[in-house]
Amino acid sequence: MLEGEDKLINRAKKGEKECFGQIYDHYTPQIYRFILLKVTNRYEAEDLTHDVFLSAWQNLRGYKSQGFPFSSWLYQIARNKVIDHYRTKKFHANVDELDESAVKLVDMTENNLEKILSLEVIQKAMRNLGPEQQDVLIMKFIEDLPHRDIAATLGKSEGAVRLIQHRALNALREQLGDRSADGESE
Amino acid sequence: MEEKILQLLKSLKILQPEKGFLERSKNLIISAPQKQFPGLVRGVLDSLKLSMALSLASLLLFVVIGGFSYLNLQKVSPGAVSLINEAKLRSEASNLDFQIQLGEVKYYLESDEAIGAEIDKLLDELTL
Numbered sequence: 001m002l003e004g005e006d007k008l009i010n011r012a013k014k015g016e017k018e019c020f021g022q023i024y025d026h027y028t029p030q031i032y033r034f035i036l037l038k039v040t041n042r043y044e045a046e047d048l049t050h051d052v053f054l055s056a057w058q059n060l061r062g063y064k065s066q067g068f069p070f071s072s073w074l075y076q077i078a079r080n081k082v083i084d085h086y087r088t089k090k091f092h093a094n095v096d097e098l099d100e101s102a103v104k105l106v107d108m109t110e111n112n113l114e115k116i117l118s119l120e121v122i123q124k125a126m127r128n129l130g131p132e133q134q135d136v137l138i139m140k141f142i143e144d145l146p147h148r149d150i151a152a153t154l155g156k157s158e159g160a161v162r163l164i165q166h167r168a169l170n171a172l173r174e175q176l177g178d179r180s181a182d183g184e185s186e
Numbered sequence: 187m188e189e190k191i192l193q194l195l196k197s198l199k200i201l202q203p204e205k206g207f208l209e210r211s212k213n214l215i216i217s218a219p220q221k222q223f224p225g226l227v228r229g230v231l232d233s234l235k236l237s238m239a240l241s242l243a244s245l246l247l248f249v250v251i252g253g254f255s256y257l258n259l260q261k262v263s264p265g266a267v268s269l270i271n272e273a274k275l276r277s278e279a280s281n282l283d284f285q286i287q288l289g290e291v292k293y294y295l296e297s298d299e300a301i302g303a304e305i306d307k308l309l310d311e312l313t314l
Contacts, residue, residue, distance in 0.1 A: 015220060017216040020215075020216055021212055021216060024212050024215065024216075025208070025212070028203060028208060028211075028212075029202055029203060032201070032202070032203040033198065033199070033201045033202075036201055037198065037201075045203075046203065046204075046207050046211070049203065049211070050211045050214070050215070053211065053212075053215050054214075054215050054218060057215050057216065057218065057220060058218060058219075058220055058221045059221055060220060061220060061221065061222070062221075119194060119197060119198060119200075122191070122194045122195065122198070123198065137195060138198075141192055141195035141196060142195055142196060142198050142199055143199075169188060169191065172191055173187060173188065173191060176187075176191065177187075
């Protein structure tokens with residue numbers, strides 16, 4: 001959470017651009033990552049990230065804190081933007097056409113398992129998960145958000161979030177296991 | 187395996203937006219005007235909610251007080267009691283009683299006469 005966040009938000013609500021600029025600088029990387037892992041390339045991620053913060057800025061006066069961090073609100077906007085993006089484009093990600101330039105691969109000189117479990121592979125594997133499973137994994141393990149905040153963002157109970165997390169990890173393990181088996185057979 | 191997955195997930199934090207994009211996007215966003223509607227609409231809705239609540243509370247209070255006044259009109263309502271004149275009521279009641287008594291006397295007199303006439307008639311018939 002950003003230091004003095006409530007004051008910054010209140011000032012930004014009154015139209016102080018510099019305050020929203022600070023909020024933007026703090027939260028953009030995580031919202032960008034969240035979107036990038038759900039779309040096919042960084043250009044789409046940039047466009048959607050821009051839309052998220054534009055919506056946040058334009059609708060900031062309607063924002064009311066409900067005891068959850070401001071990031072929960074931003075994640076909710078981001079989720080809706082991604083859903084709208086796929087709905088309007090009627091576009092389904094083809095993992096073979098992904099832009100991989102955004103992913104820094106792990107050291108390919110390590111052993112076979114580490115090659116398979118590269119960032120590229122895990123990114124592709126995550127794209128095969130359901131949207132909620134992706135959301136939970138990104139927010140929990142990449143952004144280190146507590147279950148309470150994730151639950152608030154997704155509109156679910158903490159128990160439900162833990163269950164989604166458990167299933168997502170199992171699904172990821174299965175996918176990576178399959179890839180590992182394919183790799184060994186090749 | 188799971189630890190490795192978690193480690194790799196955490197390492198996805200290296201994904202960062204480009205600085206050029208950040209500057210460009212931020213400048214475009216903060217140069218856009220903020221919407222006034224949500225605040226205005228919210229304010230109107232909030233005031234509507236308040237006025238609705240006050241109206242309903244007033245209506246409820248009116249119904250409750252009105253109901254009590256209606257049910258206990260003769261016992262409770264001081265306005266209704268003041269309209270009743272006790273002396274007048276008593277005189278009306280006694281007059282009513284008096285008129286009933288006069289009516290009874292008249293009835294008995296008339297019936298006595300009729301009965302007497304009938305008895306006389308019967309006696310005449312018997313004597314004949």
